Amino acid sequence: MSQSWLIASGKGGVGKSMLTAALGFALARRQMMTCCVDADQGLRDLDMLMNLHNQVVYNLVDVANRECKLKTALLDHSGSEKLSLLPASQSAGHGDVEPETYVKILSKLKKRYAYILVDAPAGVGRGLKNLLPACDDCLIVVTPDDVAIRNAERLIAVMEEEGKGRPLLIVNRVREDLVKKGLMYSPQVVANQLDVPLLGYIPDDAQIIASLNTHENFMEKNCPAAKAVERICQRFLGEYVPMPEVGAKKGLFRRKGGLSV
Template identity: 55%
Template sequence: MSQTWIVLSGKGGVGKSTITAALAVTLARRQLPTVAVDTDIGLRSLDMLLGLHNQIVYDVIDVAHKDCKLKYALVRYAQAPSLSLLPASQLGSSGDLTEEMMERIVRKLRKRFSYVLMDSPAGLEHGVVCPLQSADHALLVVTPDDVSIRDAERAIALLEANHKPRPMLVVNRVVPEMVASGEMYSPQTVANTLDVPLLGFVPEDRGVLRAQNRHQTVMDEACPAQQALLRISQRFLGEYVPMPPFQRKRRFFGLFG
């Protein structure tokens, strides 16, 4: 049975697109038919994050307005062919896509893919409400700070108002040393504050930007964020993977550090 997820946050720039791309690639590497849908109309980014930006001919708005068939707008991710991208348009605005158009497109995608992952824009306006209507599940991305948490509370309220189930939480840009020293909220504290289940956390990691600058996902970069996103993907698929602890590493006779 096909699952449709919206990735949302409220606050912008917290890592929705990075996490959508990484999750989509990981599912596809397991041969799970997956489509990543960029619903950030006018400000698309998944195409670049997946290195597919030179292969786009048509986009979701062309499909929505029946200027092309869905199959011509889908771009195959060659490194893991189970993944396709339905790109957002480079121009235009969220108003170019209605809830009915989105529902029609998602209905078709569900027939071809097991996982439909919709990356949403920042904010909680029409650009988010539109894909949200077609989603069965939600993945909420926050950074461990008060502004992001407050915006996430509003995102949860928006989900509730639209009769959607409680989201799964990913806390991004966590600095483990700061959590260990009590200078940053722990991912579990963020989850408790928001009263949502914690799927995992991703550390602050320069490898994310390194991968992005090469137009690759972080899953192609050997770094702590890659390992964290692999664990998140495994939990997403229902596997039991414990959360790593936040103890500060202790030196023991100078052997371990």
């Protein structure tokens, strides 16, 4: 049965689009028919992250306005035949696509794809609320800092108010050296604070930015972030992959004298 996942965050710039593209690629590499949907209307960027920006002609808002058929707007990924993208509009606003329209488009996508990953706009506004009814489950992306955590708390509360189940958590841009020094929250501490299950964490990795700038796919590099997304993908598919505690020294569960949460 196909599943639609919303990839959301309270704060912008935490890595939602990066995760949507990378997890989409990892799922497709495992032969899962996967469609990434850019729902950040007005701030289209998933096409760039998936290296499909030269091919965009139509977008999700064109489909909503019946200016083209859904299959005309979909772009197939050149590097993976199981992966497609439905691009966002460059000009529409966040509230311009009604919840019923998202429901209709996603239910059509479910007929062809096993996994639909929806890259949400940041925050808890209309753009997010209009997407919630169309998505089965949610992944929350957070960086290990107080601002992102506070915004994620608000997002989780909004999801609850809107009747969604408990989301799963991804902690991004983790610096093990800082965690060890007690200068950054460990992923487990963030998950405890937000009281949501941790699906995995991704290290801060310069290869992500380098690959973006050279229009390459960091998932095809043997870098720490690619390995981390691969582990997340395995857990996402229900495989057991142990998650070692970041920063824990042998015999200790957590470094003492660090941040006080």
